[in-house]
Amino acid sequence: MSLFPNLLLSLFLLIGVCNGRTKKIEEGHVQMQTQTLNTNPTHFNPQVPPLRTLSSSKRFEGSSEFVKLKYHMGPVLSSPINIYLIWYGKWPQSQKLLIKDFLLSISASDRRVSPSPSVSDWWQTVSLYTDQTGANISRSVSIAGEYADLHYSHGTHLTRLSVQDVIATAVHAKPFPVDHRNGIYLILTAEDVTMEDFCRAVCGFHYFTFPSKVGYTLPYAWVGNSGKQCPELCAYPFAVPGYMGGGGPGQLTPPNGDVGVDGMISIIGHELAELSSNPLVNAWYAGEDPTAPTEIGDLCEGLYGTGGGGGYIGSVMKDGEGRTFNLNGRNGRKFLVQWIWSPILKACAGPNALD
Numbered sequence: 001m002s003l004f005p006n007l008l009l010s011l012f013l014l015i016g017v018c019n020g021r022t023k024k025i026e027e028g029h030v031q032m033q034t035q036t037l038n039t040n041p042t043h044f045n046p047q048v049p050p051l052r053t054l055s056s057s058k059r060f061e062g063s064s065e066f067v068k069l070k071y072h073m074g075p076v077l078s079s080p081i082n083i084y085l086i087w088y089g090k091w092p093q094s095q096k097l098l099i100k101d102f103l104l105s106i107s108a109s110d111r112r113v114s115p116s117p118s119v120s121d122w123w124q125t126v127s128l129y130t131d132q133t134g135a136n137i138s139r140s141v142s143i144a145g146e147y148a149d150l151h152y153s154h155g156t157h158l159t160r161l162s163v164q165d166v167i168a169t170a171v172h173a174k175p176f177p178v179d180h181r182n183g184i185y186l187i188l189t190a191e192d193v194t195m196e197d198f199c200r201a202v203c204g205f206h207y208f209t210f211p212s213k214v215g216y217t218l219p220y221a222w223v224g225n226s227g228k229q230c231p232e233l234c235a236y237p238f239a240v241p242g243y244m245g246g247g248g249p250g251q252l253t254p255p256n257g258d259v260g261v262d263g264m265i266s267i268i269g270h271e272l273a274e275l276s277s278n279p280l281v282n283a284w285y286a287g288e289d290p291t292a293p294t295e296i297g298d299l300c301e302g303l304y305g306t307g308g309g310g311g312y313i314g315s316v317m318k319d320g321e322g323r324t325f326n327l328n329g330r331n332g333r334k335f336l337v338q339w340i341w342s343p344i345l346k347a348c349a350g351p352n353a354l355d
């Protein structure tokens with residue numbers, strides 16, 4: 001592929017921030033509410049105010065014959081996935097542990113501690129995607145290395161291209177390796193780091209590095225902590241837009257008490273699902289335009305359970321302290337993560353489905 005720089009800039013895959021929708025809530029839509037013993041979580045289907053429209057959302061509710069998700073013959077991540085984490089800026093240890101607990105909950109090998117519906121059950125939908133040899137996306141995901149860029153080696157404002165310099169700096173710092181067989185690189189920026197288009201058009205994106213910058217073609221994803229910058233956009237549904245008066249009916253209590261990081265975890269899940277099914281942007285996506293593909297996470301943005309849509313996020317759970325979640329993870333953690341498009345059901349799917 002011969003690409004011009006201006007085309008490159010438009011090639012990056014975006015998560016559109018959640019789109020404000022005008023669709024009316026259907027009359028008679030009854031909220032799911034079942035009361036159980038206090039050791040069990042309560043199911044509910046909260047209505048969350050729609051967000052301002054900052055970019056066209058690709059969110060698609062429910063199932064449809066019209067979603068033409070296609071396989072374009074490229075590879076998927078079918079070997080055990082090694083995640084290399086790059087912590088850019090100052091990250092409190094507690095936030096790092098929370099994100100790592102989510103990532104380490106994905107692997108099917110670590111089921112012992114997570115009751116269903118678990119993060120590992122959630123990844124099962126992702127593992128239904130195959131490549132042309134019939135190999136599925138791997139169910140084994142581990143953290144193979146971590147690098148802390150405490151001194152903001154490329155400044156506190158990053159761009160879509162300079163984020164590749166961050167990866168280059170990290171992989172050149174021994175012993176952090178270039179793993180061009182099973183490696184994916186996940187760059188997580190602290191809440192004081194700004195990113196081109198962050199909070200205006202994107203909450204995260206994934207792409208691959210250029211040999212001219214990093215020496216290899218390495219799939220990577222970037223996700224930023226929106227806690228201070230734009231929680232109402234990127235930490236949906238834990239924060240609501242200011243004009244809704246914050247703390248309104250749509251604001252849900254995050255499962256780990258951290259609006260920015262709990263919001264980030266769903267975006268990380270979205271990006272990992274897409275990176276695994278479309279690592280070189282030539283595998284699984286819908287739409288005719290590979291520069292603006294609609295991928296398996298995009299189709300289900302804002303959906304977390306059964307009965308979502310029309311302003312509802314779907315049936316999720318609430319623990320004794322009112323914290324909202326839909327998945328269990330290791331170390332007793334709970335997470336709220338969006339659903340993923342299933343190639344079998346041809347619909348958004350998740351392990352907390354009620355039917």
Ligand SMILES: *[C@@H]1O[C@H](CO)[C@@H](O)[C@H](O)[C@H]1NC(C)=O
Nearest residue numbers: 127128129130135136343344
């Ligand atoms: C692999 O993908 C196929 C097709 O989606 C699916 O039927 C099968 O259950 C998957 N296998 C695993 C181990 O996930």
